[in-house]
Amino acid sequence: MANEPQNPGYDRVEDAGTFQMLWDCKYCNTKKLLGVNHKFCPNCGAAQDPNARYFPSDEEAIAVEDHEYTGADKKCGNCGTANAAKAEFCTQCGSPMKDAKTVALRSEQMTAGAFAGETKASAKADFEAQKSGAPAAPAEPPKSNKMWYWIGGAVGAGLITLIVMFFVSRAVEVKIDSHVWEKTVKIESYKGRTQSSWCDAMPFDAYMVIHKQEVRSTNKVADGETCEMARVDKGNGTFKKERRCKTKYKDQPVYGDKCYYRVNRWGPERDIKATGGLTQQPVWPMVNIRAGSCIGCEREAGRSEAYILNMTEVKKPDKKHSCSYSESQWRAIPDGAVKKMKVRMTGGAKCETLG
């Protein structure tokens, strides 16, 4: 029973005993009467009001030993007196209890520390909250972390501002300063390259291998538990205390065999570039390479060209922009021409809007 989790979300629930609830007599104002021992006020004889039951503090709680639990009390439909669940007739007025309803239960309470005592006002507030559908006031108010809301809000506002600035642009006048064409040939080389991988995935032709132990993954392992106490109204003048625990987990590193090695592979080596202005005929650069599959041999790995206009904003000469266009667009605009173009609030040019 003790180790059987009854509440979902907990790994372990421990029985911490059953105790008497307290009640105050509303007729003679005697306080802290016991929920089990005092079904009637010992001072004036008034019946216990099940709606006035409240929880004692941990120090004041009186344990109930061997008290047979038959269910929550039932409330007499005639006089309102709480009777034991198995009672057939009301102990106060003798009415049959067959169709009597179960008394209302106090809300469950949780705490990480010790429970404080209540007054009958707590019971009243709890039942009123239950009726209005609002959650009952917790035994321990949750710690609010307002600072994080502010930081989150500020970061969010900043991000939104940046996004808006990226999409909002203004039209500016730009002067074409110069024309530049660039023709580039990418060259790859075949040579020893430093690489690393988990050793079980190392290429077969690797050499100069160094093994190291490195964290490859993590295992979640149990690392103690966090527990809370709960007190639960059983509806018969008693409540039970439970210790509800969740297992804590920590990440434990799992090491693997990591290999650092060299391996002969094709890879980026250099770019050969030719550039010129409007008056020079665009030509591909001379490509002088040692072809083959030897160590140190080279091969072409793609060609690209760009036709770039360098511009200055007329009103803000410190703001410069560079944009690529097709060769025919690039040729159609002379140096010194003044054009309109949209520029983002974040600073980048919307090159396609030049016109």
Ligand SMILES: [Zn+2]
């Ligand atoms: Zn009394």
Ligand SMILES: [Zn+2]
């Ligand atoms: Zn009755």
